[in-house]
Amino acid sequence: MTDLxxxxxxxxxAFLITGDTRREGWTVSGPFCDGWPINHIIGDPATGTxxxxxxxxxxxxxxxxxxxxxxxxxVTRLTKGQMDDWAANDPDFAQMIGWTDTPLPFTDQFQQxxxxxxxxxxxxxxxxxxxLLVSTDRGDSxxxxxxxxxxxxxxxxxxxxxxxxxxxxxxxPTDRKRMWVGISAxxxxxxxxxxxxxxxxxxxxxxxxxxQYHHPAAPRDGEVGHCVHNIVRAPxxxxxxxxxxxxxxxxxxxxxRS
Numbered sequence: 130m131t132d133l134x135x136x137x138x139x140x141x142x143a144f145l146i147t148g149d150t151r152r153e154g155w156t157v158s159g160p161f162c163d164g165w166p167i168n169h170i171i172g173d174p175a176t177g178t179x180x181x182x183x184x185x186x187x188x189x190x191x192x193x194x195x196x197x198x199x200x201x202x203x204v205t206r207l208t209k210g211q212m213d214d215w216a217a218n219d220p221d222f223a224q225m226i227g228w229t230d231t232p233l234p235f236t237d238q239f240q241q242x243x244x245x246x247x248x249x250x251x252x253x254x255x256x257x258x259x260x261l262l263v264s265t266d267r268g269d270s271x272x273x274x275x276x277x278x279x280x281x282x283x284x285x286x287x288x289x290x291x292x293x294x295x296x297x298x299x300x301x302p303t304d305r306k307r308m309w310v311g312i313s314a315x316x317x318x319x320x321x322x323x324x325x326x327x328x329x330x331x332x333x334x335x336x337x338x339x340x341q342y343h344h345p346a347a348p349r350d351g352e353v354g355h356c357v358h359n360i361v362r363a364p365x366x367x368x369x370x371x372x373x374x375x376x377x378x379x380x381x382x383x384x385x386r387s
Contacts, residue, residue: 134198136179138167143181145199161202162193171245180268182242182254187211189233190242192254194268205268207242208235234271246298249305249323255295259286259312263324274324282315282329289313289356297360301384303367309385314356317372317385330385331355 135146142160167183177198184190189210195202216223217230244255252264254271260278262271286293297311306323309330316331356374363369368384381387 134172136170136172136181138170138181138183140166143167143170143179143193143202145179158199161195161199162204163202165191165193165204166241167193168241168243169245171247173247178267180245180252182245184208184210184241186240189213189237190235190239190256192242192245192252192264192268192271205270206233207262207271208237208239209233210240235273241294243294244296244298246300246308248298248300248308253298253308255298255310255312257291257295258288258293259295259315261295261298261310261324276320276325277310277318277327280318280327280329286312286315287355289358296358299360299362299370301362301367307367307384309360309362309370311357311360311372313358316355316357317360317370319385330381 133148133150137144137146139160142164143162144157144159146155146157148155162181162183165183165188166185167181169183170179170181172179177196179195179199181193187210189206189208191204191206193202193204212226213228216226216228239256239258239260241257242254243257246253252268254262254264256262261274263274264271288294291313293312293314295310295312297309299309301307304321307319307321308324309317309319311317316329318327319330320327358373360370360372363371368382370381370385372379372381
């Protein structure tokens with residue numbers, strides 16, 4: 130039977146649950162990632178590489194990677210946390226945790242990695258507050274895609290209950306430059322040029338169907354509302370998307386245009 134591994138992110142680290150296709154004899158390994166809060170974990174079955182993204186106020190934000198199927202892990206730290214402030218002022222504490230005064234690439238611009246995705250040989254990471262990072266070296270370093278955070282609507286983005294998070298990264302396997310992201314509470318955005326520019330994809334063709342909702346995040350004037358919770362792509366169809374928000378599940382056959 131083919132081995133099956135379920136990747137699980139928790140507030141106390143990453144876990145791997147391994148079994149086979151009969152769903153019998155499960156074994157659990159972990160926690161990994163030094164007990165960091167892990168919001169999302171993904172793997173590449175072809176290589177066995179696993180990435181886990183997370184962090185928080187204490188650790189700052191980072192992406193962990195295992196190149197051996199979870200046997201060992203290394204972290205790329207991206208922003209600082211409270212532990213850095215403590216260590217900078219307490220040499221004994223710094224020595225205890227093995228801390229060094231190394232500049233971090235994004236300083237304190239975000240607190241967590243919330244989502245991960247693979248597309249066209251690149252690793253993408255969504256942050257809290259919402260921005261999108263890309264790595265071309267398997268997660269050793271990251272750059273921010275300023276085309277998204279510079280979108281004209283950005284000043285109006287508001288955090289949902291979990292904060293202003295980029296929680297969904299969806300790639301189109303039929304077009305390597307096409308991708309969607311979901312942000313709560315800002316909506317769905319699509320790029321067709323590999324992340325250089327982005328269009329908002331919140332509108333519905335059936336405006337009348339939206340009029341029955343009275344939730345504070347409800348759709349208005351033919352929009353689905355900005356507090357999207359998740360988006361996924363249907364297998365086998367590059368632009369058939371599903372979105373879940375406060376008002377149910379919505380289907381788009383045209384990449385979010387309607």
